[in-house]
Amino acid sequence: xxxxxxxxxxxxxxxxxxxxxxxxxxxxxxxxxxxxxxxxxxxxxxxxxxxxxxxxxxxxxxxxxxxxxxxxxxxxxxxxxxxxxxxxxxxxxxxxxxxxxxxxxxxxxxxxxx
Amino acid sequence: xxxxxxxxxxxxxxxxxxxxxxxxxxxxxxxxxxxxxxxxxxxxxxxxxxxxxxxxxxxxxxxxxxxxxxxxxxxxxxxxxxxxxxxxxxxxxxxxxxxxxxxxxxxxxxxxxxxxxx
Numbered sequence: 692x693x694x695x696x697x698x699x700x701x702x703x704x705x706x707x708x709x710x711x712x713x714x715x716x717x718x719x720x721x722x723x724x725x726x727x728x729x730x731x732x733x734x735x736x737x738x739x740x741x742x743x744x745x746x747x748x749x750x751x752x753x754x755x756x757x758x759x760x761x762x763x764x765x766x767x768x769x770x771x772x773x774x775x776x777x778x779x780x781x782x783x784x785x786x787x788x789x790x791x792x793x794x795x796x797x798x799x800x801x802x803x804x805x
Numbered sequence: 806x807x808x809x810x811x812x813x814x815x816x817x818x819x820x821x822x823x824x825x826x827x828x829x830x831x832x833x834x835x836x837x838x839x840x841x842x843x844x845x846x847x848x849x850x851x852x853x854x855x856x857x858x859x860x861x862x863x864x865x866x867x868x869x870x871x872x873x874x875x876x877x878x879x880x881x882x883x884x885x886x887x888x889x890x891x892x893x894x895x896x897x898x899x900x901x902x903x904x905x906x907x908x909x910x911x912x913x914x915x916x917x918x919x920x921x922x923x
Contacts, residue, residue, distance in 0.1 A: 723908045723909070733915055734809075734896060734913040734914055734915040734916055735896065735911070735913040736913075737910060737911065737912075740908055740910065742908050779848060781850060783850075785908075785909060794850075794852075794911070796849065796850035798847075798848065798849055799848045799849070801848075
């Protein structure tokens with residue numbers, strides 16, 4: 692069965708420090724991968740998505756970047772965190788070019804920038 | 806651009822009663838998909854129900870059903886026999902296929918916080 696792992700679960704980082712959140716998927720190949728952010732009291736906003744290794748699409752301009760070094764690995768990064776980067780980050784995967792039977796989400800990372 | 810609107814930030818319902826969460830969306834697409842997701846306090850996003858826009862029949866999943874009104878661009882979720890475990894944030898989501906990238910992308914509403922009262 693397919694599983695998605697996301698870590699760490701919580702993270703407190705000072706302003707200006709770097710960030711690396713990792714997401715890996717098991718039990719499937721060539722998935723579509725996504726990073727979403729949920730700010731306090733708001734809905735989910737798509738940040739990045741990837742349809743293949745090295746292929747990253749950005750949905751909104753921001754202080755973050757994403758990379759996909761392996762088929763089932765998706766990394767969210769920042770060189771220097773801002774206070775506004777605080778939020779709940781969710782990784783998700785879906786079937787590549789398949790029917791959109793919803794995503795499978797990871798358990799999320801709560802990031803607090805102080 | 807597509808938008809999804811959930812006009813009820815918070816709702817409450819007595820255990821065993823029925824509640825309806827509203828969702829409207831705006832799109833010029835003819836082929837798309839609609840979903841309801843549940844996010845309990847654990848923050849794990851859980852798919853509740855989905856609806857294909859080309860299907861006229863409303864989707865049902867046990868105690869969960871939708872009222873899909875395509876012309877009105879409305880997609881409400883009805884929860885029957887509410888249980889304490891239904892307490893969660895509920896997100897309505899619109900999904901369409903992006904032909905240029907070959908992927909499917911969601912647009913989420915801002916959510917409705919539902920509390921089931923004992």
